Amino acid sequence: QQQVKQSPQSLIVQKGGISIINCAYENTAFDYFPWYQQFPGKGPALLIAIRPDVSEKKEGRFTISFNKSAKQFSLHIMDSQPGDSATYFCAASKSGYSTLTFGKGTMLLVSP
Amino acid sequence: ETGVTQSPTHLIKTRGQQVTLRCSSQSGHNTVSWYQQALGQGPQFIFQYYREEENGRGNFPPRFSGLQFPNYSSELNVNALELDDSALYLCASSPGMGGRVYGYTFGSGTRLTVV
Numbered sequence: 001q002q003q004v005k006q007s008p009q010s011l012i013v014q015k016g017g018i019s020i021i022n023c024a025y026e027n028t029a030f031d032y033f034p035w036y037q038q039f040p041g042k043g044p045a046l047l048i049a050i051r052p053d054v055s056e057k058k059e060g061r062f063t064i065s066f067n068k069s070a071k072q073f074s075l076h077i078m079d080s081q082p083g084d085s086a087t088y089f090c091a092a093s094k095s096g097y098s099t100l101t102f103g104k105g106t107m108l109l110v111s112p
Numbered sequence: 113e114t115g116v117t118q119s120p121t122h123l124i125k126t127r128g129q130q131v132t133l134r135c136s137s138q139s140g141h142n143t144v145s146w147y148q149q150a151l152g153q154g155p156q157f158i159f160q161y162y163r164e165e166e167n168g169r170g171n172f173p174p175r176f177s178g179l180q181f182p183n184y185s186s187e188l189n190v191n192a193l194e195l196d197d198s199a200l201y202l203c204a205s206s207p208g209m210g211g212r213v214y215g216y217t218f219g220s221g222t223r224l225t226v227v
Contacts, residue, residue, distance in 0.1 A: 006154075034215065043116070043202050043218030044155065089154050098206065099145060099168055100216070102154030 003027055004092050006103030013110050019077040021106045023090035026071065030092040034100070035064065035075050038087045047088070048075075080110045116219035118203050124225045125193050133188040133222045135203030143167070143208060144186040145216065146178060149200040161186055162208075190224075198226045 005024045013019045023033075031052055036044035050057045050064040050073065057064045063076040077084055087107050091100040117136040125131050137144050143162045147155035157170035161180035175191040184205070190197055200223050204216035 004154075036218075041220060043204070043220050045218065046215035049215065091154075097168065098143070099157045099160060099170070100147075100155075101157070102147075104152070104154050 003030075003101050004090060004103040006090050006106060008106060009104070010107040011109070013077075013080045013108065015080065015082060015110055015112050017080050017110075019080045019084065019108055019110070020074060021088055021090070021108070022072065022074045023103050024070075024072045025092050027092070027094070028071070029094040030101075031095045032093045033064070033066065033073050034091050034093075035062075036089045036091060036102075038089065038105075044089055077108075080108075082110045082112050084108060085110050116203055116205050116217050118201075118219035118222050120222060121220070122223045122225075124227060127193055127195060127226055129193050130189065130191045131193060131224060133190075133201050133203075133224070135186045135188070135205075135219060137184045137186065137203070137205035138217045141205035141207050141217065142184045143206045144180055144184065145204045145206075146186070146188045147202040147204065148172075149202055149221070151199070155202055158188070193226045195226050198224060200224075 034049035035047045037047045038044040048059045052068045061078045066073045087105045089105045090103040119134045145160040146158040149155040159169040160167045164180045177189045180186045200221040202221045204218045206216050
């Protein structure tokens, strides 16, 4: 049972464009939604996170949009750069638990 | 701040053997979680240790076991290795149970290949 579904599996964006990655969850007990960035040969690194009491959170070029009624959230990378090329994972955790349930990941390639 | 260190970085084992993977958590972090990341997949939670006690376990069989030491370093042990155990094993640490507040710091992982 895949509790967090992520799409697309891979994404190619031109430099300066907007990258959009979507996630959907099933368990309404989830109340913390982080995004992690993973470069080849490295572990995931926390990028940005949101809780369902807000609909949007922005940090620099990275924005999370959250739709509680649809049980969906997305990552937008504005002005995408070649250095953003990495695999991105959405994740979720339940209140009272600190463990993370990850999506399958999106491999982003930003072409120069 | 030294981050999370995992050893070894790569390992090849034969089916049926046993393996021990090691993790040194980031300074000040007393919670350690282990994740299995199969090729092309997201990390899957194996178990978590908080102050040397197992504090949660994912859907993994008992042949996956762990330890946390007084210095908060940790080990993951896998017995009776199967081919499907081939994966990247990630260790993540956080201060207290603050993974939801401060995020987790992941190590670079141990790539285990079972042949």
